Amino acid sequence: VGAGMGWHEFVSWTLDNDLPGLENLALIPGTVGAAPIQNIGAYGLEVAQLIDFIEAYDVQANAFFTLSNDECRFAYRDSYFKQNPNRFIVTKVVFKIPKAWQARLQYADLAKQFAELKTSPSAQQIFDAVCTIRSNKLPDPKVIGNAGSFFQNPIVSTEYYEQLSKQFPNLVSYPDSNDKRKLAAGWLIDQCGFKGKRVGPVGVYEKQALVLVNHGGGTSTDILNLAKNIQEEVLGKFGVQLEIEPNIL
Template sequence: MLPIQYNFDLKNANTLGLAAIASHFLLLSKPGQLIELSQSPELKALSRLVLGGGSNLVLPEQINALVIGVALKGRRLLREDDEAWYVAAAGGENWHEFVAWTLAQGWAGLENLSLIPGTVGAAPVQNIGAYGVEVKDCLYELTAYSLADGHTQVFSAAKCQFAYRDSCFKQAEAGKWLIGEVVFKLSKSANIKTNYGDIEQELAALAQPSSASAVAQAVINVRQRKLPDPAVIGNAGSFFKNPIVPSGLREQVLAVHPELISYPAGPDHYKLAAGWLIERSGWKGRQLGPVGMYQQQALVLVNHGGATQSDVAKLTAAVQADVKEKFGVELEAEPVWW
């Protein structure tokens, strides 16, 4: 018998802290439970939604579906060769704890992604990234389970179709798979990346030689200083993607705002700092109803208490409209909306 829970409260299962009730909920601890689901007359007609750490979701108040919480655990070294270690982790593993574990083994490569909330299985969906590194840089392959019948399929990194904060699991394959295990290829000649954001300054303050562990600590320090703790105030981390714009639009903005923060992003395109655009549009620390943009980091949307998906939608639209009016730049929200 599957341990289905009814009218399950998800308020504490999403880091924004939005009030949300799932009509059906299953905490998945074994992949075989997906096969059982496909054989259940009561449950097979329900749509299915996968919940990892809940750190990148904007939930509605009522979810008439089967929400599957991923509790698959395990991490191990699969093999190694002259070039790399191949390390596997189950989809329900905590992402930051997994990164810390790899570094404790002496395997570098994921240190810039320290302290990102969420699970290992959710990381490829979003192609999470920070401080010049993305998951796609180290991901070798993953195994996913069909939500329809539980059969498995292996996705190579190429098959995942990674892009900036994007993958096939948010596009053509959205809603079809639960990621059960991810294999990372961690190079034995890893190139430590310190030239992004405040990492070099933080390393200097730590007065430590540049190493993967030192970079991880620097990233942790910077993130803790800039980003609010979801246990204290509800948030989903960086709420808007850094927009990638043609060089012509960047030049137009630069002509009026020479202090614009931007980075090259391919031929004739630049990535603009969304936080800078939001702050210059007057939204840093500003509130609309029970939600607002964080006073210490304008890129973070926070729930001051009692917010719903509708409140988040209103603030999102207001920020987007003001940035568009002031800079001519379209902002896109980063989290997934159910």
């Protein structure tokens, strides 16, 4: 798939052409070429799980290269490309989608949509549900300035997770690899009272505490000051350091 194609347009195309597998990643803004840079992910799926290899131009070597999935060193919101900024221009992403399709419904928000369905939902139904959830929960960047999730979900040891969940029984988390647990950063921020909070022209989105918004006229300093305040409060209450997800230029 050419790097310049719109991501959501591509996901829709796969479903129209009977190639299900990417539906959990519907409606993520951006291009196909940007998708592997931070290894985009949502609702229990990361794009790296379905990438076979990547074609890229290396501006240092002045040559085109093919990088296998392993060579891309994908990790949670990370890749070899992100680790080497401005070195590679991704030109093509080659996907490998298993013929045996399976619904991925481990995220509670998504599973809830199908609670009353007696059979497993189709890929198209999951695609539609993801679009509905995202449209209801996330602000449209064309209407209100935002960069999507402003913080990564922190990953902690199972031991620390168990300690925290005794103290906070409603703690929202997801299983992660290697005996680790991913905590829902939005929940941590919400518990510190930030959801919907406004600080001058910037604030925390009222429907999703993970998203910082610019109501108009806010500067990067306003956003970073708010982010710092959130990081300090979350660290103080939960002992967890939140990392900023977008690139700060």
